[in-house]
Amino acid sequence: MRFSIRARLKSFQYAFAGIAYMLRTQHNAWLHLIATFVVVATGFALRISASDWRWLVVAIVLVWVAETINTAFEHLCDVVQPEFHASVQRSKDIAAGAVLICVIGAVVIGAQVFAPYVLAL
Ligand SMILES: Nc1ncnc2c1ncn2[C@@H]1O[C@H](COP(=O)(O)OP(=O)(O)OP(=O)(O)O)[C@@H](O)[C@H]1O
Numbered sequence: 001m002r003f004s005i006r007a008r009l010k011s012f013q014y015a016f017a018g019i020a021y022m023l024r025t026q027h028n029a030w031l032h033l034i035a036t037f038v039v040v041a042t043g044f045a046l047r048i049s050a051s052d053w054r055w056l057v058v059a060i061v062l063v064w065v066a067e068t069i070n071t072a073f074e075h076l077c078d079v080v081q082p083e084f085h086a087s088v089q090r091s092k093d094i095a096a097g098a099v100l101i102c103v104i105g106a107v108v109i110g111a112q113v114f115a116p117y118v119l120a121l
Contacts, residue, residue, distance in 0.1 A: 022071045028099070032067055036060050039110060046117040055113050059106035066102040070095045 001007075022029050043056055073095045081088045 018072075019068070022068060026067065026071055029067055029071070032063055035063075042114060046114065048113065048117060052113045055109050059109040062102045063099070063106050066099040070099050 077088050
């Protein structure tokens, strides 16, 4: 197939549709959104440095990527095995565990970034 700008724009559109669907339907994504706003607002309020912003961006992106892949994975599981299956249970729980690991990492990064600014107030 030949390269086409129109097809590339379409694939961006599909990706945005996926993100929009996740934001509409996933309650955990709402919590990530609130956390993202709080972290970004705190970053501006404390006037953190450019290098500290980099860490926050990494932490925020880490959580959103994990949640996005987890959501896609859950949907795939529901198609492959709509009825109860112990392996699906394990798989979904492990995928949710991946999100939790990222959230814990993000909290640690956030605490390390903000602590010096808060202590200097
Ligand atoms: N087909 C299934 N077979 C067995 N257990 C399942 C199945 N579907 C879901 N579960 C169990 O229920 C839990 C919740 O599954 P569900 O698909 O509702 O995810 P969710 O609560 O929407 O997850 P998230 O909080 O990430 O949005 C899973 O972690 C798993 O333990």
